[in-house]
Amino acid sequence: MPDTQHDHAPTRSLRLGVAGPVGTGKSSLIALLCRELSGTLQLGVITNDIYTDEDARFLRSAGVLDPERIRAVETGACPHTAIRDDVTANLLAVEDLEEDFAPLDVVLVESGGDNLTATFSPALVDAQIFVLDVAGGGDVARKGGPGISRADLLVVNKTDLAPYVGVDVPQMVADATAARDGGPVLALSRLDRESIDALTAWLHGLLAEHRAGSHVPQDPGPMAPHFHADEDGDGVLHSHDDGDHDHAHGDQDHGDHDHGAAHDHAEDHVDTAPVPAVRA
Amino acid sequence: MGEGAGPDGRGELMLALLADARLPTGGHTQSAGLEPALRAGMDPARVPDYLRARLATVTRVEAATAVVARHVVMPDATGCGPSSGAAAMALAETWHAWAARTPSAALRDTSQRLGRGYLRLLRRLWAGDPRVLALDEAARLVTADHAADRASDLGRDQARGVEGSDDESATADGRGRAASGTRNRGAQPPRPLVLGVTAACAGLSALQVARLVGYEDTQTVAAATLKLAPIDPVDATGWVVAAQPAIDALAYDVAPLTDPRAIPAHGAPLVEQWAEIHARTTERLFSA
C-alpha cells in the first residue's frame, strides 16, 4: 500500500525513550546498552542536551557506538516540550537516523534531565525507561509521578552507592514496585554484572514483543497516537480516542490483551494509514 | 476580503492556529538567529532594531515566498484550480527563487528543517489535498534539478580538477547532522513554501500569510530573548506590539506578489554570517 502519511520511513526501529531527573545516569545507561548490544543490534542515539552537547559528546567519546549514530537535538531550553507537546524536532532526528543507517533495530532517545513529571509522548517513542538513582534518596520512588508509576521500566540506578547514602535498596525497590502496581523495577549499577544482564534481557524481551506486534506503547500520561508493529513487518500508527474502537486502552488493560494478533489493525483502525515495512 | 478568506472568519481562526506557539512544528527549537546575534555581542536592548532589520530583509524574502507559493496553488477567480502539473512546476520555480535569494546554506538548511515540521502537519491535516500532492511533485522536480546540477557540476569540476559542489540542499552543519554517512535525501521544501501551501489549504488570504510570517518571526525572536537575556516578558511582548506597523507594511508590500521572479532579494550579511557561525557552534540552546 502506498504510504501517503510519511515522507520517508524506510525502516521502523524500536524507539526507546530514557527519561529521569538530572544526573541519575541516563547517558551512562545508554552507553551501557550500546556497549553491551552494539555487537548484535543496529543502534542509534538521539540526545536532547539542555545547553551543551555534553550528552552527545560523552556518548561519542565513550567509544561504544559509531559517533555518527549519535545526534544531538536542541530543545530551546524546553526539554519537556520536545518529548511531549511538540516532538517534531526529535521525530525528524529519529527518522533521519532510521533512514541514514537503515535498518536500525533500536533508537534510544535521551531526554534532557527534567523533573519527575516529564514523560515521552507515544507519538515519539514506543517504550520508555525512567531512571532514578539511590543518591536522590530512598523516598523518591514513593513520591510517584507519571514516569515512576507508569514507564515501561523503572531503573533505580547506582546501587553501588547505596551504603554511602544510607539507602536500603530492597526497600526502595519494594516501594517503587508498589507505586507501579507491580510494574518492572530494576536495581542497576554499572558495577553489578547481574543487573546489567537483567537490563539487556529486558530490552531483548521488549524488542521481541515489538517485532511480534504484541507490544502496546503505554503512555504514562494521556494516550496519544502510537505505533504498532505486526508480524509481517508492517505496522500501523493509530490513536485510541476514536469511537469505533472495541478494545479500550485503559492503563490497566494493557498488559493482558494480545494486541497485534487478536485483531487486524489495518482494518479496524480506520484513523490512520499504515506505516511502511518495519524490517526484513 | 482576500481570496480564500471566507466571510465566516475561518481564515482568522486558522491564522490564530498557525501563529500559535503551541503548533507542533518544532518552533520552540528556534531563536530566528537571535542566539548567535547575542553571542556575537549584540546588546539585548537592540533587539527591536534586530527585529526591524529582519523584517526588511530575510523575513521579507520568506513572506514573499509564502505569498507566491500560496498563490500558485490557489484556484483562480473562476474557481478553476491550476492543473497539478502546473502547480507543481510553479512551486518548484518559487522554491528555486527562494533558494537564489537565500545565499546562506545555514539559513536554507534551517528553513528546510522547519519545512519538514510544517509538512508533517500539512500531510496529516490535509491529507490527499491536491495542493499537498503538488508540493510532493515539486519536491521530486527540485530533487531531479539538483541531481542534474550535481552531474553538470561534477563534469565541470572534474574538468577543472576540483572536488565537491554546493547546492541548495547543502548543509552548513558542522555537527554531523548531515555529515558523511548521511545518504542524499530528496530535496525538502523550505518552510515558506510549505507554509504557502498550508495557507492555501487553511483558507488564509495572501495578506494573512504574509502577516503570519512577519508575526511569527518577530514573536520567535521576542520569546527567545527571554531564554537568553534578563528581559521582562512584558517588555518583549511590547516589542512585538511596536513592530506591528513594520509587519503590516511588509504584509501589504508582498501580498500582491504572484510571480516567483518578483520575490524581493534582500540580503542581510550579518544575519547570514551569524547563522553560519551558529551552525558550527556546539554549545547552543536553539537549533538556529
Ligand SMILES: Nc1nc2c(ncn2[C@@H]2O[C@H](COP(=O)(O)OP(=O)(O)OP(=O)(O)O)[C@@H](O)[C@H]2O)c(=O)[nH]1
Ligand atoms: N557510582 C555510580 N555512578 C554512576 C552510575 N551510573 C552513572 N553514574 C555517574 O552518575 C553521573 C551522572 O551520570 P550521567 O549518565 O551523565 O547522568 P544523566 O542522567 O545522563 O545526566 P543529565 O544528562 O545531565 O541529566 C556520572 O558521574 C556517572 O559516572 C553507577 O552505576 N554507579
Ligand SMILES: [Mg+2]
Ligand atoms: Mg545525560
Ligand SMILES: [Zn+2]
Ligand atoms: Zn514518518
Ligand SMILES: [Zn+2]
Ligand atoms: Zn489495543
Ligand SMILES: [Zn+2]
Ligand atoms: Zn489498537
